[in-house]
Amino acid sequence: MANAEKSPFSLQVDLDDFLPASNEEKEYMVQMRPSSTFFRDGCKRLYKNKVAFISLIVIVFITLACLIIPSFWPYSYEQQLGVQPGKPVDASFLNLAPMEYSRSELARIEAGESVFPHLFGTDAAGRDYFIRIVYGTRISLMVGFFASIIVLVVGLTLGSIAGFMGGKVDLVIMRIVDIIYSLPDMLMVILLAAVLRETIGTSLEGTPLARIGANIISLFVIFALLYWCSMARLIRGQILSLREQEYVLASQATGAGAGWIIKKHLIPNSMSVIIISTALQIPSAIFTESFLSFIGLGVNAPMPSLGSLASDALNGITSYSYRLVIPAIVISLIVLSLNLFGDGLRDAFDPKLNK
Amino acid sequence: MDSKTLMYILKRIVLAVVTIWAVITITFFVMKAVPGDPFASEKAVTPAARAALEAKYGLDKPIFEQYLNYLTGALHFDFGPSLKLRGRDVTAIIFDGMKTSARLGLTALVIATVTGIILGAVAALRRNSIIDKIIMVLTTAFVSMPSFIMGTLLLILFAIHLKVLPANGATEGGLILPVITLSLYPMAYITRLTRSSMLDVLGQDYIRTAKAKGVSERNIIIKHALKNSLIPVITYFGPELAYIVTGSLVVEQIFAVPGVGRYFVSSITGRDYPLIMGTTIVLASLIVVMNLLSDIMYKIVDPRINLE
Numbered sequence: 001m002a003n004a005e006k007s008p009f010s011l012q013v014d015l016d017d018f019l020p021a022s023n024e025e026k027e028y029m030v031q032m033r034p035s036s037t038f039f040r041d042g043c044k045r046l047y048k049n050k051v052a053f054i055s056l057i058v059i060v061f062i063t064l065a066c067l068i069i070p071s072f073w074p075y076s077y078e079q080q081l082g083v084q085p086g087k088p089v090d091a092s093f094l095n096l097a098p099m100e101y102s103r104s105e106l107a108r109i110e111a112g113e114s115v116f117p118h119l120f121g122t123d124a125a126g127r128d129y130f131i132r133i134v135y136g137t138r139i140s141l142m143v144g145f146f147a148s149i150i151v152l153v154v155g156l157t158l159g160s161i162a163g164f165m166g167g168k169v170d171l172v173i174m175r176i177v178d179i180i181y182s183l184p185d186m187l188m189v190i191l192l193a194a195v196l197r198e199t200i201g202t203s204l205e206g207t208p209l210a211r212i213g214a215n216i217i218s219l220f221v222i223f224a225l226l227y228w229c230s231m232a233r234l235i236r237g238q239i240l241s242l243r244e245q246e247y248v249l250a251s252q253a254t255g256a257g258a259g260w261i262i263k264k265h266l267i268p269n270s271m272s273v274i275i276i277s278t279a280l281q282i283p284s285a286i287f288t289e290s291f292l293s294f295i296g297l298g299v300n301a302p303m304p305s306l307g308s309l310a311s312d313a314l315n316g317i318t319s320y321s322y323r324l325v326i327p328a329i330v331i332s333l334i335v336l337s338l339n340l341f342g343d344g345l346r347d348a349f350d351p352k353l354n355k
Numbered sequence: 356m357d358s359k360t361l362m363y364i365l366k367r368i369v370l371a372v373v374t375i376w377a378v379i380t381i382t383f384f385v386m387k388a389v390p391g392d393p394f395a396s397e398k399a400v401t402p403a404a405r406a407a408l409e410a411k412y413g414l415d416k417p418i419f420e421q422y423l424n425y426l427t428g429a430l431h432f433d434f435g436p437s438l439k440l441r442g443r444d445v446t447a448i449i450f451d452g453m454k455t456s457a458r459l460g461l462t463a464l465v466i467a468t469v470t471g472i473i474l475g476a477v478a479a480l481r482r483n484s485i486i487d488k489i490i491m492v493l494t495t496a497f498v499s500m501p502s503f504i505m506g507t508l509l510l511i512l513f514a515i516h517l518k519v520l521p522a523n524g525a526t527e528g529g530l531i532l533p534v535i536t537l538s539l540y541p542m543a544y545i546t547r548l549t550r551s552s553m554l555d556v557l558g559q560d561y562i563r564t565a566k567a568k569g570v571s572e573r574n575i576i577i578k579h580a581l582k583n584s585l586i587p588v589i590t591y592f593g594p595e596l597a598y599i600v601t602g603s604l605v606v607e608q609i610f611a612v613p614g615v616g617r618y619f620v621s622s623i624t625g626r627d628y629p630l631i632m633g634t635t636i637v638l639a640s641l642i643v644v645m646n647l648l649s650d651i652m653y654k655i656v657d658p659r660i661n662l663e
Binding site: 178182290 | 381
């Protein structure tokens with residue numbers, strides 16, 4: 001039967017199908033590369049997105065710089081260089097131009113000593129401006145980061161309560177969200193900041209929180225009170241829509257408990273959305289902080305923030321305009337790169353939102 | 356308008372009224388929570404004089420009665436007298452500043468909207484061209500810059516270095532820089548909004564149909580593409596006004612424009628509580644009403660949209 005033409009309608013088993021696989025056929029089954037996970041796919045997409053990747057580098061660079069530089073910089077942000085105990089104030093330290101030296105420093109250079117340069121000069125109180133910028137950046141980044149964490153925690157808690165409990169609880173929480181959402185946020189922030197400064201300022205004294213300053217704490221309180229709404233809405237929406245998905249139904253049908261569904265379906269599926277909106281919250285918090293600092297409701301002096309540095313620079317704007325331009329550039333750079341990075345994260349990890 | 360749209364509008368109006376009530380209530384109780392009383396800054400007030408002052412301003416009554424009085428007053432635009440600007444009512448101060456602020460804000464609003472739409476349409480029609488790229492880079496930069504920084508940079512450039520425009524907002528032509536400062540951010544936002552919605556519209560079937568019918572390109576752009584891509588822009592009117600109102604707080608400060616924003620900021624630093632409350636409530640109501648109008652307009656223009 002070797003050469004016999006087989007009828008296409010024959011029901012006889014084709015013995016060729018049962019031969020061992022040849023090497024060539026075996027190759028089809030070899031895994032060419034390991035299967036990719038969602039996270040790895042996202043990272044790859046993010047890496048390919050040049051704008052987002054460069055923004056990430058800028059953010060990492062700025063963050064590292066403001067963490068590391070203060071540890072070896074010879075000047076501190078509050079040290080008034082012209083003021084030394086027991087001596088009259090050395091006025092030649094005030095308002096130095098970038099890279100300029102004061103009289104006593106020039107004398108020391110003459111004597112062969114090396115003096116660390118004032119990269120951006122000094123301010124009107126004789127403080128090294130470069131280190132103030134570095135500290136200001138640190139404060140602004142810190143405020144942005146913690147404010148978004150606070151928003152995340154409050155929003156996550158209330159949003160998931162609303163989503164899981166449903167019914168009256170959901171209704172009440174969502175009506176509160178509606179009202180807070182339609183409040184003009186900036187005006188409320190200013191109002192609360194002005195008042196909280198007065199109310200909690202005195203009760204803070206002596207506690208470790210006093211160092212951070214009442215204004216920054218009221219900023220956090222404000223974020224916890226007002227900015228959780230969109231996060232709560234988002235999380236509630238995620239929970240409601242994910243709960244109705246077929247795969248959740250399928251795992252319920254196969255006997256999965258609530259814990260399993262939360263762990264395996266709800267959290268992984270809403271993770272990317274949550275991370276992205278938290279990331280995008282950081283620049284908006286930095287914006288708010290600099291705005292408040294600018295109108296005098298921000299960090300306590302002598303601690304600098306980028307907004308308060310810009311605001312202080314307004315006084316000497318005609319002669320020392322670089323003092324405003326530098327913090328302006330830093331704020332814009334941070335906000336711009338955080339925004340671009342957040343957009344990149346969204347494109348990479350949430351293909352659904354992209355449409 | 357069907358009954359569903361009417362229901363929606365009604366619901367939105369109720370929400371707006373509740374919001375304004377919430378603003379008044381929050382401002383009132385938050386201000387009452389401030390330690391000390393408004394006369395604490397006065398030099399050595401005798402107990403008798405203090406009692407007289409408290410009676411005059413109704414501060415001796417129970418707090419709930421004070422609240423009701425304030426609420427009824429606020430509904431009649433009566434926010435009581437200012438503490439720092441002697442002999443003037445908060446309402447009078449607000450309306451005084453409002454003249455300048457409204458001029459500044461409305462001009463910025465119009466300029467931002469018109470240029471934003473034009474730039475956005477141009478960018479979308481010349482997609483991926485060099486013009487599109489320049490517009491996108493500039494708008495990205497404008498969106499990332501706080502208004503106070505934008506304002507001061509413009510001030511340095513045009514008023515101090517080039518000396519072509521006045522830095523003082525109260526002088527002739529002094530509103531030019533504040534208007535530019537205020538309009539750049541919303542303009543950039545509207546440009547991006549118009550561009551993306553225009554690109555979306557240009558990909559729609561009815562545009563292809565119109566092209567196939569032989570409608571001229573100009574007519575397609577104006578009658579079909581632009582008209583439809585403006586719908587999302589309408590929703591931005593509310594947030595745009597909110598931005599301009601809050602932005603003008605600092606912009607008026609920078610350029611010394613005698614408007615509401617400046618009174619607001621100086622009332623905060625001067626702890627003039629009635630003035631803080633009054634300006635917050637008026638500006639907040641303005642934003643709430645504008646949000647309401649832009650939402651209703653959105654719903655009427657495109658009834659398919661479900662805003663729930």
